Amino acid sequence: MDRYKPKYIPSWERDYTSNRWAVRQWNPPQGFGVYLFIKFPGRDVEFAAQTVVLGKRAVTTARGEFIGIARKVHDLSSGPRQREALVVYLFESTEAATRFFVSDNRFKQPDFPPPSGACEAWTVVKFLETRNDDLFKTYMLCDNTLRGGTYSEYKEHFANPFAQLILDYGGQPFVVQSIGVDSLRRHHVDQNTMVTLHLFKNEDDIKRMMMDPRYEDLKRRQISMATDFTSVFTIDPQACP
Numbered sequence: 001m002d003r004y005k006p007k008y009i010p011s012w013e014r015d016y017t018s019n020r021w022a023v024r025q026w027n028p029p030q031g032f033g034v035y036l037f038i039k040f041p042g043r044d045v046e047f048a049a050q051t052v053v054l055g056k057r058a059v060t061t062a063r064g065e066f067i068g069i070a071r072k073v074h075d076l077s078s079g080p081r082q083r084e085a086l087v088v089y090l091f092e093s094t095e096a097a098t099r100f101f102v103s104d105n106r107f108k109q110p111d112f113p114p115p116s117g118a119c120e121a122w123t124v125v126k127f128l129e130t131r132n133d134d135l136f137k138t139y140m141l142c143d144n145t146l147r148g149g150t151y152s153e154y155k156e157h158f159a160n161p162f163a164q165l166i167l168d169y170g171g172q173p174f175v176v177q178s179i180g181v182d183s184l185r186r187h188h189v190d191q192n193t194m195v196t197l198h199l200f201k202n203e204d205d206i207k208r209m210m211m212d213p214r215y216e217d218l219k220r221r222q223i224s225m226a227t228d229f230t231s232v233f234t235i236d237p238q239a240c241p
Contacts, residue, residue, distance in 0.1 A: 040084070069087050
């Protein structure tokens, strides 16, 4: 459990009305790297996979790492929608991730993936160190914006017990815990949105967790305090098997 203790005070423990949020400046905290997420329509997954392969050298030059490609993103918070996929990278800094995205021959094109250009891209700090990364391929990505109350209340009534529930099902909770993200292209998130990421070994572990009575109770608490947009996806470390 000690390895999951935060290296700094999480943003949502600070007062919601703090002047920190009066004018938002992107100054991400030090962590264990920066994730770059690139999301696009599922019909374009093969083109994106080819882009990953072609950009392999550029990623290395930018001191980054290709984590994987998710060929289908499951949206748990809304009705039927267009099938989506995404690519995940990890870089040592926000600057390195941004530099790679805006310089890659394909990703930088405004119409990526062609012809529609329906791509979203953003970076967010990896807050906690992870273990056995090759075993944890399923991601739960959450965007939550408070309707009222404070971050401390949200943490006490939802985040802390939810972290324990994730641990009980073999996951790694709150690998990302950020207020807002750095949008590189069309990823519109409110500046006060809490963005979190939890890792699991597979989707079956998430399904088992969701059948636990504690999960339903915690989600009710969460929805009473905040909006909820949650997606689940499993990454493949090979872009083109």
